[in-house]
Amino acid sequence: MIQRRLPIASASLLGLAAALSACASGNDLPSADTAASQVTTIGVNSYLWRASLEAVSFAPLLQADSAGGVIVTDWFANPENPAERVKLTVSILDQDLRADALRVAASRQVSQGGGWVDAPVQAATVQKLEDIILTKARELRRQAIAS
Structure with a gap:
C-alpha cells in the first residue's frame, strides 16, 4: 500500500508544482480585493x-x-x-x-x-x-x- 501512495503523492506534487510555475509566469496574478475590511489610506479604517x-x-x-x-x-x-x-x-x-x-x-x-x-x-x-x-x-x- 505504501508503494501505491508514493506515486500518487508524487503525481500530486508534480501537478501542484506545474500549476504554481504557470502562475509565476507573469500575467495570472490574483486581483487585489478593493473592498478589504482593512482600508486605511487615511490612518484608520x-x-x-x-x-x-x-x-x-x-x-x-x-x-x-x-x-x-x-x-x-x-x-x-x-x-x-x-x-x-x-x-x-x-x-x-x-x-x-x-x-x-x-x-x-x-x-x-x-x-x-x-x-x-x-x-x-x-x-x-x-x-x-x-x-x-x-x-x-x-x-x-x-x-x-x-x-
Whole structure:
C-alpha cells in the first residue's frame, strides 16, 4: 500500500508544482480585493471613519482627526428639547472593520437654574450609536465590493 501512495503523492506534487510555475509566469496574478475590511489610506479604517462622520453629522464638529481616528462634536441641543444637550466622542481604535475597533463616548447636560448641569447618559444610547455606525460601515463595504 505504501508503494501505491508514493506515486500518487508524487503525481500530486508534480501537478501542484506545474500549476504554481504557470502562475509565476507573469500575467495570472490574483486581483487585489478593493473592498478589504482593512482600508486605511487615511490612518484608520475608512469605512468606520466615513460611517462615524455620517452618524454624528447632526452635530457641529470640534475635531476630526483621521490619522488618530478621533471625532469630537460640539454640544448639540435638539430643537425639540432645548433643555438638554449632548457632546459625542467617537474613537476608531483599529485598522480593521470590527465591532471592537469602535468606541463612542457621550456627555449629556441638562439646563437647571440658567446653567448646564452634567447628567447621566443611558448606556443604550451609546450602544445604539455604535450599532448605527457599524451597520453603516458594513453597508459601505458591501457597496464597495458590489462596484
